[in-house]
Amino acid sequence: xxxxxxxxxxxxxxxxxxxxxxxxxxxxxxxxxxxxxxxxxxxxxxxxxxxxxxxxxxxxxxxxxxxxxxxxxxxxxxxxxxxxxxxxxxxxxxxxxxxxxxxxxxxxxxxxxxxxxxxxxxxxxxxxxxxxxxxxxxxxxxxxxxxxxxxxxxxxxxxxxxxxxxxxxxxxxxxxxxxxxxxxxxxxxxxxxxxxxxxxxxxxxxxxxxxxxxxxxxxxxxxxxxxxxxxxxxxxxxxxxxxxxxxxxxxxxxxxxxxxxxxxxxxxxxxxxxxxxxxxxxxx
Amino acid sequence: xxxxxxxxxxxxxxxxxxxxxxxxxxxxxxxxxxxxxxxxxxxxxxxxxxxxxxxxxxxxxxxxxxxxxxxxxxxxxxxxxxxxxxxxxxxxxxxxxxxxxxxxxxxxxxxxxxxxxxxxxxxxxxxxxxxxxxxxxxxxxxxxxxxxxxxxxxxxxxxxxxxxxxxxxxxxxxxxxxxxxxxxxxxxxxxxxxxxxxxxxxxxxxxxxxxxxxxxxxxxxxxxxxxxxxxxxxxxxxxxxxxxxxxxxx
Ligand code: SF4
Numbered sequence: 001x002x003x004x005x006x007x008x009x010x011x012x013x014x015x016x017x018x019x020x021x022x023x024x025x026x027x028x029x030x031x032x033x034x035x036x037x038x039x040x041x042x043x044x045x046x047x048x049x050x051x052x053x054x055x056x057x058x059x060x061x062x063x064x065x066x067x068x069x070x071x072x073x074x075x076x077x078x079x080x081x082x083x084x085x086x087x088x089x090x091x092x093x094x095x096x097x098x099x100x101x102x103x104x105x106x107x108x109x110x111x112x113x114x115x116x117x118x119x120x121x122x123x124x125x126x127x128x129x130x131x132x133x134x135x136x137x138x139x140x141x142x143x144x145x146x147x148x149x150x151x152x153x154x155x156x157x158x159x160x161x162x163x164x165x166x167x168x169x170x171x172x173x174x175x176x177x178x179x180x181x182x183x184x185x186x187x188x189x190x191x192x193x194x195x196x197x198x199x200x201x202x203x204x205x206x207x208x209x210x211x212x213x214x215x216x217x218x219x220x221x222x223x224x225x226x227x228x229x230x231x232x233x234x235x236x237x238x239x240x241x242x243x244x245x246x247x248x249x250x251x252x253x254x255x256x257x258x259x260x261x262x263x264x265x266x267x268x269x270x271x272x273x274x275x276x277x278x279x280x281x282x283x284x
Numbered sequence: 285x286x287x288x289x290x291x292x293x294x295x296x297x298x299x300x301x302x303x304x305x306x307x308x309x310x311x312x313x314x315x316x317x318x319x320x321x322x323x324x325x326x327x328x329x330x331x332x333x334x335x336x337x338x339x340x341x342x343x344x345x346x347x348x349x350x351x352x353x354x355x356x357x358x359x360x361x362x363x364x365x366x367x368x369x370x371x372x373x374x375x376x377x378x379x380x381x382x383x384x385x386x387x388x389x390x391x392x393x394x395x396x397x398x399x400x401x402x403x404x405x406x407x408x409x410x411x412x413x414x415x416x417x418x419x420x421x422x423x424x425x426x427x428x429x430x431x432x433x434x435x436x437x438x439x440x441x442x443x444x445x446x447x448x449x450x451x452x453x454x455x456x457x458x459x460x461x462x463x464x465x466x467x468x469x470x471x472x473x474x475x476x477x478x479x480x481x482x483x484x485x486x487x488x489x490x491x492x493x494x495x496x497x498x499x500x501x502x503x504x505x506x507x508x509x510x511x512x513x514x515x516x517x518x519x520x521x522x523x524x525x526x527x528x529x530x531x532x533x534x
Contacts, residue, residue: 017289023296053315075322075337078390082314083307090303098292105296159336222287262289279286 015269017262020104024111031108034058035173055173056161057081060102061209063088065163068156079161091213098278099220100213103203104259109169109191110203114242116195129199129244137244140205141257148208168202199242204257214256222278224253224264230275237264237276247276319346324404335398335405338374340390345370347393353400356504360480361396361418362388386413386441396422399432413439417484421503424479424489471533473526475508475518482507482525486532495524 035055037047056062062084066077070085091102103110120128132140151163164170165181168188174180175188194201203210217223226237226247237247243257247264262278263269270276287295307313321337324330333350344355348370359369362377374393381388391412398405399422414422419440422428428436471485480503482492493500501510507525511518 019289019293023293026297057315073322073334073336074325075334078339081316082312083304086303086307086312087300090299094296094299098287098295101292101296105293106300222285260292262292267288274286277286278288278292281285 017265017268020261023105024108024114027106028108028111031055031058031173039174039177053081053083054079055170056164057083058087059084059169060087060091061212062161064209064212065151065155065161068152069159072156075159077155077159077161079164092216095213095216095220097221099217099223099258099260100210101260102213103207103210104261107169107209109172109207110200110259112172113191113195113200113202116192117199117242120196120199123196126239128197129242131197143205144207144211144214147206148211151208163208199244200259203259204243210257210259214258217256217258218254222260222280224258224260224262225277225279226251226253227275227277230272232272232275234271236269236271240264240269319343319349321350327404329403332403335394335401335403338390338394338397340373340375342374343370344372344374347374347397351397351401351403353397354502354504356478357400357421357480357502358393358396360478360484360503361415361421362393363415363417363484381415384441387411388413388415388441392418399428399436400425402427407435411439413441416440416442417480420483420489421480424483424492424500424503426489426499471529473507473522473529476506477508477525478506479503479510482529485529487525487528491528492525495528496521 034053038054040047056079062077062080063086066080066084069075069077076082076085091106094101117128154162165183166187167184168191171180171184171188175185191202198204224247228251231248233248235248238245238249240263241247242261242263243255243259245253245255245258245264247253253264260278265276265278266273304313319339319342321333321335321339324332324334335351338347344358347353347358348355355370355372359365359372362380364372364377364380366372374390377392378387378389391410392414395405395407395412396414396418397403414436419436422436423433473482479492479500483489483503489500496507496510498514507521508518510516511521
């Protein structure tokens with residue numbers, strides 16, 4: 001690290017938050033093992049030390065989907081178990097404290113979209129993640145709230161997980177099973193294809209759980225904060241942001257799409273120390 | 285307070301995995317259905333199992349553990365027989381009735397159990413179908429409300445479509461009811477013939493009650509057991525019942 005015109009600049013800085021990739025891999029492998037083991041267990045060949053829970057049992061969104069039925073009748077929507085409610089509670093607490101870290105650090109569908117996005121970055125370089133016209137992009141970002149309302153409504157009305165037939169996450173970890181609807185497989189395929197052009201298209205435009213957790217961005221305890229006094233205004237943070245948030249234009253990121261990936265911070269892309277930080281207090 | 289990536293990673297892992305460990309220790313972490321439906325929380329039926337919470341993964345035996353309905357009655361109602369009816373998982377019903385064009389599955393079992401046990405069950409806006417054998421058993425109870433009878437009339441699948449006329453699922457042997465095959469031996473009233481079987485063969489409730497001279501007992505009860513319990517000789521009932529069976533199953 002050295003100082004230029006009073007600003008501390010790091011010569012060698014990591015380009016990304018590597019520990020996030022490790023955590024993403026851990027959860028991807030964990031869910032993949034559980035899902036495969038669930039299939040094996042159904043034919044009596046499950047590996048005993050591993051959980052053979054169904055994918056629904058380890059998905060926190062199930063806990064959100066069943067909330068109405070749980071509050072109204074004390075029942076869980078079919079295929080949902082108490083574990084989903086526990087996970088939903090933990091993830092909500094994490095989100096109130098740190099924003100949607102579940103999306104940025106844990107959700108395997110987000111991880112897979114990032115992997116597909118690596119190909120897009122190679123192919124399109126700087127054009128990657130900038131294909132959607134700026135006029136309609138902000139409007140499209142609210143579509144996921146419509147999806148959330150629709151999912152909650154149909155689940156409450158039917159008492160069943162109708163969204164399963166459209167859920168790319170369910171398709172991703174059950175594509176070998178006859179339980180998966182072709183519509184879910186088609187949406188998964190489209191998501192992966194679009195990921196080559198746009199970073200995390202499902203998260204940005206359609207994910208109902210991302211929409212739900214995104215609301216916590218408005219009041220989360222730890223936020224991304226930019227110190228204007230030391231900022232070089234090079235725009236690196238905004239360019240790096242997978243969710244296209246203009247970090248360099250705000251002091252505190254309150255955008256409903258932030259996934260707390262920390263890629264915009266001084267620990268990663270921002271070249272000036274302690275300028276874009278993840279903190280509770282204010283910055284100068 | 286500022287947080288960097290490594291402490292955040294640790295917090296995420298500890299909160300998720302630690303939260304799961306904590307909830308396990310508190311008994312909150314269940315990833316499978318307990319095979320025990322939730323109970324009604326208030327009203328006349330508070331504390332009793334709620335048929336609306338029966339899951340597809342339950343077996344007839346699981347249902348019998350929570351409701352006053354035996355696996356034999358359920359097997360009778362849904363035209364399923366096998367080595368052990370209590371081990372039959374209700375999610376397999378859909379496969380059995382797949383060819384019928386009607387959805388007979390978990391919802392059908394919920395409806396049947398609710399009507400059979402007299403527990404509340406909301407059918408509004410739902411099209412829940414039952415096979416004729418299940419409807420006959422319910423009607424034989426004689427305590428359904430006019431609305432319930434009306435619902436059954438509307439949603440009983442046409443006679444002739446039963447598990448027996450459809451492809452059996454692996455490991456199952458559907459009951460030989462409503463089959464078009466010659467059935468002189470299949471429709472014989474024997475010692476182990478149940479009242480439910482008589483109903484499913486097409487003998488009406490009135491005729492059965494006329495012959496036995498009493499309200500029909502539990503459909504799972506055999507005619508022989510009924511005769512013994514009433515101090516009657518089975519052979520005094522059998523010919524009359526067989527005559528009626530022959531009329532509907534010549
Ligand atoms: S603002 Fe920063 S933390 Fe939020 S999504 Fe963009 S890069 Fe990640």
